[in-house]
Amino acid sequence: MGKQLQGQVALVTGSSTGIGAAVAQAMADAGAAVIVNFHSDKSREDAEKILEEIKSAGGDGFVHQCDISKEEEVLSMYSAIISRYGTLDIAVTNAGIQQDAPFLEMTLDQWNAVISTNLTGQFLCAREAAREFKRRGVQTSRSKAAGKIICMSSVHEVIPWAGHVNYAASKGGVKLLMQSMAQELAPYKIRVNSLGPGAIKTRINKDAWDTPEDEQQLLKLIPYGRIGAPEDIARAAVWLASDESDYVTGTTLLIDGGMTLYPGFADNG
Ligand code: NAD
Numbered sequence: 001m002g003k004q005l006q007g008q009v010a011l012v013t014g015s016s017t018g019i020g021a022a023v024a025q026a027m028a029d030a031g032a033a034v035i036v037n038f039h040s041d042k043s044r045e046d047a048e049k050i051l052e053e054i055k056s057a058g059g060d061g062f063v064h065q066c067d068i069s070k071e072e073e074v075l076s077m078y079s080a081i082i083s084r085y086g087t088l089d090i091a092v093t094n095a096g097i098q099q100d101a102p103f104l105e106m107t108l109d110q111w112n113a114v115i116s117t118n119l120t121g122q123f124l125c126a127r128e129a130a131r132e133f134k135r136r137g138v139q140t141s142r143s144k145a146a147g148k149i150i151c152m153s154s155v156h157e158v159i160p161w162a163g164h165v166n167y168a169a170s171k172g173g174v175k176l177l178m179q180s181m182a183q184e185l186a187p188y189k190i191r192v193n194s195l196g197p198g199a200i201k202t203r204i205n206k207d208a209w210d211t212p213e214d215e216q217q218l219l220k221l222i223p224y225g226r227i228g229a230p231e232d233i234a235r236a237a238v239w240l241a242s243d244e245s246d247y248v249t250g251t252t253l254l255i256d257g258g259m260t261l262y263p264g265f266a267d268n269g
Contacts, residue, residue, distance in 0.1 A: 004242040006031030008142055009085045011077075013037045013068050013125055014095025016047035018202035019152070022230030023092055023237045024050055028059035030238045032090060035081055036063045039095065068095050068121035078128040087136050089143060090241045091129035093122040094152040098167050098204055111166045118170035119177065122151050126181060126192070133190045144246045146189040150237055151178045153194040155256050175252060182250030191249040193240050198256025200228040223266065224257030 005027060015024040016038040028034045034054060038047035047063040054061055062084065066077040081088050096118045099110040126149045133147025154167075157175040161168040174194060182192035199218055201209055209215045209227055218227060236255050239245055254260055 003031035004244065005090070005238065008032045008089035008241075009035070009081065009087065010090035010092065010241065011035040011037065011081060011088060011125070011129070012092040012094055013066075013121070014039065015092075016043040016050060018204060019197065019200060019230045019233045020092070020094040021046075021050050022234035023094060024061075025054060026231070026234035026238050027090065027092075027241065028054040028057065028061065030242070032059075032241075033085060034059065034061035035077075036061060037066055037068070037077065037095070038063060039065070039067055041065075068093075068125055069116040071124055074121075074124040074128055078132065082132065088129060088132050088147070090148045090150070091125055092150045092152070092237055092241075093125045095121055096152060096170075096204070098164065100164050100167070102163055103165050106166065114166035114170050115173075118167070119173040122174055123177060126151065126177075130181070130185055130188075130190055134185075134188045138189050144189075144243045145191045147191075148241045149178075149181065149185075149190065149192040150240050151192070151194040153178070153196045153252055155196055155198045155254060155259050157194070157196060157252060158254075158260050178252070179250050186249055191240075191246075193245075193248060193250065194252040195233055195236055195240070196252045196254040196256065196260075197233050198222065198228055198254070198259035200230055200233060202230060221259055221263055222257040223259075223261055223263050226257060228255065228257060 010027040010032040012020050012024040014020040015036045024034045036047045036051050051063050066073040138146045153174045154171040156168045157171040178194045208218050
């Protein structure tokens, strides 16, 4: 990977594990200083490990604990970023959770937990990023855009998902949150896009690939014939953050091995 993000500052929420960790490392490999956000005390060690790897490869950054569903915590995370680096160039609003239940049994707490993290959390983090990008404006020495927001959506912004209505509703919400932000913020030269992962091997979906039988079942949904890796998403995140994608805004880049291609229709000729 080249250093296409050299001199820029990137926040990646929920980056102590999984896709976020890979995105944080890829952004750092591309030259950005990276804020590794983590949520709970038990994630601190993982976050520090990611930062250590970034630093030992010659990168820069810091770890910051913040529950992205809490406005005051998000505001203080942005203050910490601005006081350390003066500004921010890239916000990857990645943090997300699942709390699954059949619709008839889903509690309001399960609904609220997923919506607060996956939708409200992305709103709060994107809004603070946009405020800073608008304040600073374009600095051509940094990037052609005033700033880049990358939302973490899912194939479930397209595919309905029984047993996961809170998650599917949150990602469907992210789709129009992202597109509406993109429309409103384009005049300020702020680009807003989403990544839409399919099945990526992380702890969030461990039940879906844990045993060989589960893995075979999952592979039936993926025409390209393999489960994704966090790095598949990370490479796309760097591209969306870089000037290489300067004319791209308001788009969800699906990275799913064809999961959204209705694979059930393939043998239905
Ligand atoms: P993961 O569980 O490893 O990562 C989620 C991260 O978010 C964790 O580090 C967690 O600590 C953090 N987090 C949770 N609540 C938080 C909060 N309130 N504040 C701050 N951080 C919080 O799983 P992942 O697969 O890496 O998921 C990352 C994102 O990718 C999520 O938005 C998820 O919906 C999305 N996604 C994943 C897949 C997949 O197949 N793995 C597919 C589509 C979309």
